[in-house]
Amino acid sequence: YGTMEISNSGVLHIGGISTVDLVEKYGTPLLVFDEWEIRKKAREYVKAFNKYYPNSRTVYASKAFLNQALCYIIEEEGLGLDVVSGGELYIALKAGFPPEKIFFHGNNKSNAEIKMAVEAGIGRFMLDNLKEARYINKVAGRLEKSIKAILRVTPGIEAHTHEFIQTGQIDSKFGVSVYRDQALKAIEEIIRMDNIELTGVHVHIGSQIFNLTSFSRTIDVMFEFMNNVRDKTGYILKELDLGGGLGIPYTEDEPDPGIDEYARLVSEKVREKSHEFDYPLPVIINEPGRSIIGTAGTTLYTVGTVKEIPFIRKYLAVDGGMTDNIRPALYGAEYDAILANRADDEREEIVSIAGKCCESGDILIHDIKMPEAREGDIIAIPCTGAYTYAMSSNYNGLRRPAVVLVNDGNADLIIKRESYEDLIKNDIVPARLRKIKL
Ligand code: LLP
Numbered sequence: 001y002g003t004m005e006i007s008n009s010g011v012l013h014i015g016g017i018s019t020v021d022l023v024e025k026y027g028t029p030l031l032v033f034d035e036w037e038i039r040k041k042a043r044e045y046v047k048a049f050n051k052y053y054p055n056s057r058t059v060y061a062s063k064a065f066l067n068q069a070l071c072y073i074i075e076e077e078g079l080g081l082d083v084v085s086g087g088e089l090y091i092a093l094k095a096g097f098p099p100e101k102i103f104f105h106g107n108n109k110s111n112a113e114i115k116m117a118v119e120a121g122i123g124r125f126m127l128d129n130l131k132e133a134r135y136i137n138k139v140a141g142r143l144e145k146s147i148k149a150i151l152r153v154t155p156g157i158e159a160h161t162h163e164f165i166q167t168g169q170i171d172s173k174f175g176v177s178v179y180r181d182q183a184l185k186a187i188e189e190i191i192r193m194d195n196i197e198l199t200g201v202h203v204h205i206g207s208q209i210f211n212l213t214s215f216s217r218t219i220d221v222m223f224e225f226m227n228n229v230r231d232k233t234g235y236i237l238k239e240l241d242l243g244g245g246l247g248i249p250y251t252e253d254e255p256d257p258g259i260d261e262y263a264r265l266v267s268e269k270v271r272e273k274s275h276e277f278d279y280p281l282p283v284i285i286n287e288p289g290r291s292i293i294g295t296a297g298t299t300l301y302t303v304g305t306v307k308e309i310p311f312i313r314k315y316l317a318v319d320g321g322m323t324d325n326i327r328p329a330l331y332g333a334e335y336d337a338i339l340a341n342r343a344d345d346e347r348e349e350i351v352s353i354a355g356k357c358c359e360s361g362d363i364l365i366h367d368i369k370m371p372e373a374r375e376g377d378i379i380a381i382p383c384t385g386a387y388t389y390a391m392s393s394n395y396n397g398l399r400r401p402a403v404v405l406v407n408d409g410n411a412d413l414i415i416k417r418e419s420y421e422d423l424i425k426n427d428i429v430p431a432r433l434r435k436i437k438l
Contacts, residue, residue: 001382002037002295010344012380015406019300019340022411023378026402028302029320031389033414035073035407037296038385041259042077045288048263053270053284059103061244061289062088064386065297069405069414071095080123082287086113093120103287105152107174115139118147125149126202126241128175133190140195147195150241150285151176152202153183155221159206159214159245162331168205168218175202178225184232191235198235200282201226204243207290210257215242216269223273230279241285242266248294250383251336259291290386297385299324299401300340303377304356314351316373321355322362323398325381325388329361337365340378345371353379357396389415397423 005013012019015034022030042060049056059080062070066083071092074081080101083089092102104117105126114132117125118139127133127149140147152175157168167174176183183201190198205218219242226237249256266284274281301318308314327333337353339345347369355362364381373379392400399418404411 001298002034002040004034004298004382006343010342012338012340012343014298015411016409017406017411019298019378019380022404022406023300023302023340025411026404026413027417028300028378029318029324029401030300031324031384031401031403031415032298032300032411033293033385033403033405034296034298035405038070038073038293039077041288041292041296042074042079044259045263045286045292046078048260049267049284049286052263052267055281056267056284056286059101059285059287060292061287062092063390064289065293065388065390066091067403067415068095069412070293071097075101079292082126082289086110086116089113089117089120089122099123103150103285111135111139118143118145121145123148124199125196127151127190130176130186130189133186133193133196137193137195145195146197148199149190149196150200150202150239151183151186151190151198152204153178153222153225155203155205155218155225157205157214157218157221159209160211161206161208161245161247164331165207166205167207168203174204178221183225184229187229187235188233191233198237200237200239200241200285202241202243202285204287205245207245208247209245210247210255212257212262212265215245215262215266218242219266219269219273223277223279226282227277227279236280238280238282239285240270240282241287244287244289244291246288246291248291248383248386250294251334259288294386295383297383297388299381299384299388301353301379301381303373303375303379306373306375313367314349315354316351316370316379317354317356318364318379319356320398320401321357321364322359322393323355323357323395324392324401325364325384326391326393327387328364328366329359335365335381335383337368337370338380338382339371339373340380342371342377347371353381357398394418394423399423 045058059082084105100123102122103124154175305317322329353365402417403415
């Protein structure tokens with residue numbers, strides 16, 4: 001995984017730093033990001049698309065993980081940023097991310113969010129519905145601005161992935177469906193709006209997709225749709241945003257479809273379809289999240305309670321859990337684990353790694369072969385960069401972990417561990433209750 005290595009003394013190192021030293025300095029749970037791994041994935045996207053389809057751009061889907069430090073890396077690697085709320089937009093703008101490289105998604109953008117984004121001068125509005133388009137047109141009209149926008153279309157494609165993370169099916173809360181010409185009608189209205197320039201269409205069929213033919217079928221549907229729009233309105237859609245969704249292997253058993261292969265396949269398919277329909281080659285946009293940040297993150301935990309139920313199971317309880325990684329509880333997601341302070345020890349027993357939340361479902365890993373672990377050992381769970389911290393919570397009063405960025409023997413804290421004070425910072429006790437003697 002990334003720049004991981006095991007030292008002579010059997011200690012797991014990430015980015016040239018000992019995980020034991022990291023834990024000593026920053027405590028656990030600790031999310032460690034390997035900067036080179038993030039850069040490497042970003043570069044793989046840029047390089048592969050430059051090779052197969054230079055007229056393309058990649059925007060990082062910040063929902064997978066976002067903070068200000070990461071904005072610098074994403075910008076330096078030449079990627080744009082996809083945000084989905086006023087909050088993500090705020091983080092990006094505060095970091096100084098160039099607004100014209102920001103794409104704004106969301107199925108229910110509030111009027112306040114829309115105003116904020118129009119005023120900031122973001123690059124593209126990813127229109128989810130007509131209501132939103134009408135409001136954007138109005139705000140832009142008042143400010144005498146022309147807004148570039150892309151319409152999100154639902155193509156009626158069921159990607160082979162967990163039901164919770166499928167988004168391309170007709171019955172979806174996202175986008176305007178191609179079904180019964182809804183999307184066509186939306187486009188007919190949008191292209192007549194004075195202050196919106198519709199540059200293209202967007203589609204996102206789901207996440208953690210291994211089967212690349214799902215992307216191919218999506219491109220088929222999109223070209224049919226774009227061609228239909230041209231036939232009915234004469235309008236040419238210049239940009240085709242294919243969303244994100246490329247899967248990554250979380251464990252050794254899972255395949256790695258690979259960024260290069262993905263880029264090659266979609267590029268070829270888009271060319272083929274352009275040719276078939278005699279449609280001008282569109283700019284391809286892609287919005288990867290997981291495949292940029294997922295493998296770069298490793299979470300370090302300390303083992304506390306070791307509980308053995310004879311002949312049934314052994315639990316290693318760690319000091320985090322569903323609050324810093326809800327994916328196993330929510331999607332049945334699977335991970336690998338490494339005993340970080342004795343990484344060379346023989347894996348000789350099967351254990352389950354349990355979180356510390358008051359939920360039986362808070363099990364990070366079911367039945368994994370590990371070396372015999374004791375209280376105080378450090379467990380590393382790799383591939384925890386995407387949708388972990390981003391989906392974290394304070395359930396059970398747990399504090400969000402610290403996040404460090406490691407690179408070439410250096411570690412920098414990029415998010416402080418939450419404090420107990422943070423847990424009450426928005427708390428207000430009304431005066432009349434304060435009179436009660438505690
Ligand atoms: N673009 C759009 C419009 C999206 O909705 C998403 C993800 C992406 C791009 C990025 O997809 P990615 O490349 O990361 O697969 N929490 C779930 C994943 C939810 C994905 C939501 N949308 C998980 O932990 O598996």
